[in-house]
Amino acid sequence: MYNITINSLPVSVDRNETILEAARKIGIRIPTLCFLEGHAPLGACRACVVEVEGAKTLMPACATPVQDGMKIKTNSRRVREARRMVVELLLSEHNGDCKYCERGEDCELKALAIELGIEDERFSGERLEPALDDSTPALSRDAAKCIKCRRCVTVCNEVQGVGALFPQYRGFSAVIGPAFSRPLDSVACVQCGQCAAVCPVGAITERNHIDAVWAALDDPKQHVVVQTAPAIRAALGEEFGLEPGTLVTGKMVSALRAMGFDAVFDTNFTADLTIMEEGSELLMRLTRLLKNHENIALPQFSSCSPGWIKYLEYYYPEMIPNVSSCKSPQQMFGALAKTYYADKIGKKAEEITVVSVMPCTAKKFEALRPEMRDSGVQDVDYVLTTRELARMIKGSGVAFTELPDGQMDAPLGLSSGAADIFANTGGVMEAALRTVYELVTGRPLPGENLQVRPLAGLEGIKEASLILENVKPEYDFLEEVEVRVAVAHGLGNTGKLLDRIQAGKGDYHFVEIMTCPGGCIGGGGQPRFTDDSVRQKRIEAIYKEDEGKPIRKSHENPAITQIYEEYLGAPLSERSHHLLHTKYTAREVVQ
């Protein structure tokens, strides 16, 4: 332990702590912009500078380790003036009009400027060149607003291992962006939107579908249905001032209805369906391998997360055969809404508009994939992120927190608890095991609350195994088989896991991959700012939702039973193959 003083207060701190950590511990706020918890400090923005006795210059609190006897001032005149000037300089290059910026309310730069009492422009000069890049379906980047804090660079490179964004050029011409300032769609960006989730200003955001959705809602000829992903309900409340982890499923349904959606459905329904299809696919692969001794690609990878799919297509195309052919729940929903549901209400596919609310920006890209038109038209028309939905709710004048709890519509709004946990890392795996285990053995998955403990939590790569015993006679080839599974979230971890598998060091049967840290609850379209403590709270809420459901297993969802009976026949049937499964294609990293 070191003994230091901060603003004359004596503090005992661990040797490895930084000044920022030490100060936060005793409730002293030091502003930061470039700092990203859990990552090596960059010391780029200089907003966190403090005065350290004996040091010639001011020191960045985020990057300076404490030393015994250090005397620190975080709020001296010298510090305040330096911070103020740093932010004034940032404002002087920032070329954004706050009046028209979607970050109006939660812009960190603006907030800091207010905090530091900046009221007029003292250092005017050349501003950044406006350079809007909306080449991708999911993301929109405006280099003119970029403050070069490089949080996006950190998440893109270190968390996601994608490396689509990095600093280039020098001096005032320095920019953050894809190589050679090319448009984002010309590089291997997976459009996960983690960059948008960490951007402190309005420089990176999702491509906005709000106006299009309003237009569809206003169109009397269109029957507009909405599906909401499982991760929304645990996070949407944050946009309305509620604590992270507050479940707002019922209020969300009411709000959507108030906004004029003709039917409010749940992506959870197709999540359950995904389990049926993906579980069956896994059993089929196991059958062909263990019973028929065919050469079949294993492990099977989950396929719900579109960022992951694009990542695989870019970086591991040789493993495409391993991915489940199942479409993501969003796309299954779109295909069924415009076929099965359309039939039910007597409409044509063209007359139905499917809107998704997703925690994800990559879903916007996924909806536009040319493969996703199995209903004959584009299966999912518009994708709203959680943030966009919140803006729409605010724009529609609904007092969200006062709303009564509504109910999802049947049949596409009914789901099991297993579908809820699709929202977090390990959830798809757990949901699949609940069904597959019961299908194979006839008994419920062992373990408290149907949970597979090793698969929960925020560790980057998790693995588990269970031995199948006393299986049903039709699965006798699985008797005594140890089923090994693994879970990875965040593409950086994913890359590590895939390398391990390719090196022959992971003999798994089934692997769940989530693009974003924490899974969909930490998606690129979720309310800002998402750190691990927020992720944990959202996960806890999701499990609460799961546990509160009367039905906790996908195969027990009566609506699922019904759709197979009425429409699809059986899992992996021809119709499900047509509507619920797809193919993937290798992509060139550099075009």
Place this chain on the structure above:
Amino acid sequence: MIQRIKNSEHLEKISREYTAEKNEQSILLCAGGGCMASGAMDVKSALQDALKQNRLSIPVKETGCMGPCAAGPVIMIHPEKIVYERVSPEDAGEIVTTHFIEKRLLKRLIHRNSASREEAPALDSIDFFKNQKKIVLRNCGRIDPGKIEDYYTERGYSALANVLTGMKPEDVVQAIKISGLRGRGGAGFPTWMKWEFTRKAEGELKYALCNADEGDPGAFMDRSVLEGDPHSLIEGMVIAAYAIGAREGFVYVRAEYPLAVSRLQKALEQAREAGLLGKNILNTGFSFDLSIRMGSGAFVCGEETALMNSIEGHRGEPRPRPPFPAQKGLWQKPTLLNNVETYASVPAILMNGPETYAAIGTDKSSGTKVFALAGAIETSGLVEVPIGTSLGELIYDIGGGIKNGKTFKAAQIGGPSGGCIPKEHLSVPLDYDSLAELGAIMGSGGLIVMDEDTCMVDVARFFLEFVQEESCGKCVPCRVGTKRMLEILNRICEGRGEEGDIERLIELGNMIKETSLCGLGQTAPNPVLSTIRHFRHEYEDHIRRKHCEAGVCPGLVRAPCQSACPANVDIPGFVSLVREKRYAEALRLHRERNPFAAVCARVCFHTCEDHCRRSTLDEPVSIRGIKRFLVEQEVTIQIPEVRENPENEKRRVAIIGAGPAGLSCGYFLARLGYKPEIFEAESRPGGMLAQTIPAYRLPRETLAREVRMIERMGVKIHTEKRLGRDFSLESLKQQGYEAVFMALGAPENLPLGVAGEDTAGVVQAVPFLREYNIRGSVPVGNRVIVIGGGNAAVDAARTAIRLDAEEVSILYRRSQEQMPAYAEELEEALNEGVALRTLVQPVEIVSDKNGRVSGLRCLPMTLGDFDRSGRRGPKAAEEEPEFIPADQIIIAIGQRLDPKPVLGSLAVETRPDRFIAVNQINGQTSVPWIFSGGDMVSGPSSVVSAIAAGERGAVGIDEYLSGETHAFWREEWNNDTAYDPDEAPVPYPREKLPTIDVERRRSNFDEVELCWTEASAMRQCGRCLRCDYGKSPVRRETKEKEAARV
């Protein structure tokens, strides 16, 4: 085939074998980057051919840089050390026949010392070399960098052998500690501490790195070592690696140094082959290998963490420190990083003993430092001197002084991270701490010398532009802050500077220094802050007066001559009008800004000519000569434009003093319709023009004509009205004068301050001259001594000669070059028989028994350290005092103002030097209705400065009284004279004005200078390059007004 060295005895044996071979006669050819660029390799083959033709088997060896790069290609004949410079391939034959066959010096190619102009054939006789102390560059220019054996002969690798066989790592660190070596990369961190930290850091894997990413504009010492003596770097690095326990190392060098890279690469291979690098060095079991990493020339990669990022393959950007490289450096392993110069010093330190090294330099900074001299210096190139050598010694004793006889203005030390040092500090010892005190840094040793033609704001802008372009853009202060500073500097240089800009620059600069991530940002504002510190008036001139005196900033400069003229006379305008024989228009144009055309044609110190751009081609245009011709063409004086104004006519303005400032103020007020009144203490108007400038320089009638012109414009002059005797400032106010312009000059004489000053026969120069000029006679001795070096001294001496003194001598305590008197006046004085004795200091005036002066006791002086005037100060020589007999002594050492008696009870603010403090733009004093200008404000200065001050005062008074500026003569003016820009400049030389014969000058005061013929004047006018062409004149005073209002 390179032999593998077994041990130190083996090394010694091989080196002895090669020494004999090396001692044979040879031609050493500088193959440094500079000489290569000027054709050294062609010289080499020409020399080889010539030797072959003459059947001489003298080898021509390539060496590294010898230093005097501007004199390249350079060769040195070994072993007699005869240097030939500026050798071309055509000279080769002559060198071989003259030097080697006829055994004579080829005088045409030998060096001449610039101070003495004496021939200096041998290395040791050349100022540039003999005043250096070479340790880092000990082998550069002496050995063939491509031969490891050459290095052996200079005891190369013997230090390494001693270290590996006889010293423990901690002993090595201790030795470096004793030596006092500090990092030569810039910051001067004690080298041993870095070594000790890295040695003690935990970790099996450690690295030793060399920073050869030399990025400072103008600095190239690292390159020279790599090119000229790569083994000394390798040896230094292996020793360092042994001391810290590293097994692998890298030299990070910029790819723009291909020659350095290839020579280092070759040296590495040789060292490896010789067993001096790589596995099991000298069979001691110690292994260390080195390789080269090339950077792409980013300045920031000289910063240690950015350099390591770059070696690791990442973007060259700094990372936060701590952790320091000694703990977590390259690939997070303990890493030692020193620069080339530091490592190259190490073998020499260990070879000769650390104590020997520590004895060189100063207490806090031992050893030597290499500087790259560049800019306006006679001999540019690389020099190595003991730390603590003064800046003045470096520039004058080694560099040979300022080029083209210009004056030194400032030196920029330490590149873009450094600062400017002005002439007041030429005596600063070049060591880390003294430089830091002045806001500069030693840096890597780039030293750019700047003369009077340099605009310091422009210099600051140049460096800041460099830094802004080289900033990595990572941290906000450096990326945006330097941009904002640059924008401010740009607008100042373009004439759009605003009040508060200097303060903004200081605020931004200090903040950037405090908050930037790395050394680049933390030092980026230095050039700006240091130029503001030492040259703040230039910034103010740019911002307030929209004026760039050096004539550099394009937005402010129409023509450099015009910018240099204090009165802003449109020189290209009147010169081109003269060329078209439009004399009346030319005079009118001149008098738009300066009424005293005829006076200035005789007495102006013509700073316009010092800045004439024609001098870059041959010599300046004789502008004063043209003006003299012009004024001779005037038959009757034309009254310039006067704008009648009944309002102004009613406003009463008093001017005190009818010198050039007062008269000029009256002239310009009259042009605005005022009827000002001038009160003059003496019986004749003209001030110093009438009282002290002798008639042989300025005929009385010439002055009188221009004074009459002013009177005819409505200015009333009351003579023999002395302020404090006949009236006071308060009484003027009571009489209804609404504004007063004070221009009393600097009438008090500075005393000599020696015993006997009140002896009969001792007079002050100004009263002496005044008495003769006003009253027509003055007592003159037979043996006259004039003490002083200014124009008054020369005028007094020449007057005394004319009044038939037998012997007249001027005594000056400094050297002739340092005399402030105009060189041409002094030259005429000497022609007329005045004797000049310099470097003598009067100590006592001796009187005879009658109490009359009998002579002067003087102390011989010699030139010592540089003083605050930028000149070497005189100091007593170790010689006996000398007695010089004289019957009259005239003291002319300066003038001052005693403001108390003249100001009365009014609280007019004065400066510490007791001259009057005014607003520089309008001459207003701290008492709003009192304005002032001329010598009374500036101290003794030039006539034209006083004229300019009078004009400013007139505009200021007009604005004070009317609330508006009506100065129509300041408005834009376009010359309609013909000029063909495609025409080649006419080849005529500069011409001097003719003078009357010296014999005809005694006993009379006839004007000495004569006028040109029309043909001469036309030729001279044709020489003008018309810098004004195509540029619309700056409407500078309009902006000035705006600035003044802020």
